[in-house]
Amino acid sequence: MTPFSESASDAVKGKVQGKDSICRVALIGFGTVGRSVARILSNSGNKLLRLTHICNRNVARKKQDWVPGDVIWTEDIDSVLQSDADIIIELIGGISPAEQIVRRALESGKSVVTANKQLIARCGPELLQVASRHGSHLEFGASVAGGVPVLPALRTGLSGDKLHGIAGILNGTCNYILSRIESARVPFSEALEEAQAKGYAEADASEDLDGGDARAKLAILALAGLHARVAPETVRARTIRPLDAVDFDYAAELGCTIRQISRADLKGNTLLADVGPCLVRSDSPFGRVQRNLNLVLTSGQYGGDMAFLGAGAGGDPTAVAVVSDVLFLAEGLAGHKRGTSSVTTPTISADFETAWYLRFFVRDQPGIVARLAQILAAHRLNIDSLLQKPGFEKTSLPFVITLEPCRDSQLHPALEEMSGLEFALRPCLCLPILR
Numbered sequence: 001m002t003p004f005s006e007s008a009s010d011a012v013k014g015k016v017q018g019k020d021s022i023c024r025v026a027l028i029g030f031g032t033v034g035r036s037v038a039r040i041l042s043n044s045g046n047k048l049l050r051l052t053h054i055c056n057r058n059v060a061r062k063k064q065d066w067v068p069g070d071v072i073w074t075e076d077i078d079s080v081l082q083s084d085a086d087i088i089i090e091l092i093g094g095i096s097p098a099e100q101i102v103r104r105a106l107e108s109g110k111s112v113v114t115a116n117k118q119l120i121a122r123c124g125p126e127l128l129q130v131a132s133r134h135g136s137h138l139e140f141g142a143s144v145a146g147g148v149p150v151l152p153a154l155r156t157g158l159s160g161d162k163l164h165g166i167a168g169i170l171n172g173t174c175n176y177i178l179s180r181i182e183s184a185r186v187p188f189s190e191a192l193e194e195a196q197a198k199g200y201a202e203a204d205a206s207e208d209l210d211g212g213d214a215r216a217k218l219a220i221l222a223l224a225g226l227h228a229r230v231a232p233e234t235v236r237a238r239t240i241r242p243l244d245a246v247d248f249d250y251a252a253e254l255g256c257t258i259r260q261i262s263r264a265d266l267k268g269n270t271l272l273a274d275v276g277p278c279l280v281r282s283d284s285p286f287g288r289v290q291r292n293l294n295l296v297l298t299s300g301q302y303g304g305d306m307a308f309l310g311a312g313a314g315g316d317p318t319a320v321a322v323v324s325d326v327l328f329l330a331e332g333l334a335g336h337k338r339g340t341s342s343v344t345t346p347t348i349s350a351d352f353e354t355a356w357y358l359r360f361f362v363r364d365q366p367g368i369v370a371r372l373a374q375i376l377a378a379h380r381l382n383i384d385s386l387l388q389k390p391g392f393e394k395t396s397l398p399f400v401i402t403l404e405p406c407r408d409s410q411l412h413p414a415l416e417e418m419s420g421l422e423f424a425l426r427p428c429l430c431l432p433i434l435r
């Protein structure tokens with residue numbers, strides 16, 4: 001994942017083995033994660049690392065007495081970039097000025113550790129090239145799944161395999177909301193309010209709910225594990241907003257529950273990629289993930305399937321991943337070049353072949369099922385089952401049709417034809433069923 005040239009590696013090793021055994025570390029961004037990183041570095045007693053700077057805007061209000069007295073507190077980013085720090089930790093988030101900070105640090109030969117998923121998803125491949133050109137290093141192990149060491153695993157433990165698939169529950173906010181609706185059958189709006197009250201969701205949770213956050217993480221996983229350059233906006237993202245408690249009742253009848261799944265399958269030069277709610281078996285690894293946990297599954301040609309489960313966010317778990325990256329650099333473990341050379345730029349498609357769950361809300365009248373069946377048959381789509389729970393008002397009746405596996409592109413024209421039907425009260429909710 002990270003390109004390490006021999007000379008850069010030697011430079012880091014030189015610090016450990018030779019003339020100067022201390023690796024100087026400067027931290028930019030003293031917020032939730034930055035504070036935890038500073039605490040771990042301050043308490044570690046590690047002789048290899050020395051925290052030299054903490055940089056934040058309006059820094060006076062940030063000062064803490066538990067930070068060693070020789071650490072320089074500053075709001076002057078330039079002075080940090082011009083200092084003798086060997087490693088810069090970027091934890092301010094966002095694209096600007098984070099991108100400029102990371103770029104300038106790499107260009108001046110400093111190595112960078114960041115947890116910034118938006119930055120890496122958008123600019124990662126280019127910044128890795130900047131690092132490669134300047135003999136510096138860029139590590140971003142905390143940018144996906146917070147404290148779950150999936151990126152380091154892709155980089156080292158699984159690099160001997162040829163991975164072809166990655167799928168994950170990558171957004172804790174969505175998973176909290178969906179597992180709450182599942183366990184308490186509360187309406188979507190109530191589950192969202194709860195997530196906001198507990199601090200799991202922002203006041204504007206669009207990035208989470210509509211899949212923007214998860215597809216940025218999927219792009220990073222695809223870069224690290226599938227060596228595929230993916231612009232996040234080219235990945236289809238489906239929202240979880242239309243989900244209703246009744247969908248969990250119907251899913252349960254099918255032995256399933258519903259999770260936001262991010263998946264990428266490499267088939268030749270095409271990367272099938274999609275983010276959004278899917279039906280998954282209740283007894284599957286995805287079905288069992290509760291609350292705001294993250295799970296990543298990888299599929300490899302030789303090693304088969306692997307699973308990584310844990311806390312996807314939070315100051316301390318994320319800080320552990322950041323400090324691990326810092327130690328990785330400081331210990332000079334990166335002894336050889338790792339390839340941007342093998343990164344490909346595949347065609348991105350969402351045309352997965354899966355079984356489907358179609359949920360309708362209709363005003364009841366004779367002939368509805370016959371009309372839908374006629375449209376499906378005209379598009380050569382096979383019905384697998386039809387589910388209708390008793391007890392609903394005939395003026396707003398939910399029922400479900402499941403389809404045998406077919407491609408997304410085959411289903412889409414049928415959905416468009418259904419969208420104009422006069423008895424439909426809401427657009428049909430269409431979810432892949434993952435087996």
Ligand SMILES: NC(=O)c1ccc[n+]([C@@H]2O[C@H](COP(=O)([O-])OP(=O)(O)OC[C@H]3O[C@@H](n4cnc5c(N)ncnc54)[C@H](OP(=O)(O)O)[C@@H]3O)[C@@H](O)[C@H]2O)c1
Pocket residue numbers: 028029030031032033034055056057058091092093094096097115116117142143146312313314315318
């Ligand atoms: N929190 C998590 O659980 C988590 C998990 C995984 C990854 N991450 C990633 O980790 C990074 C940091 O997240 P966080 O939760 O620690 O964010 P945060 O609590 O908002 O902290 C960001 C810090 O950076 C400072 N800052 C922002 N812009 C700045 C600028 N232009 N110049 C100087 N200082 C600036 C902020 O100062 P103010 O106090 O003035 O705002 C704040 O102290 C983000 O990229 C995030 O996506 C976070």
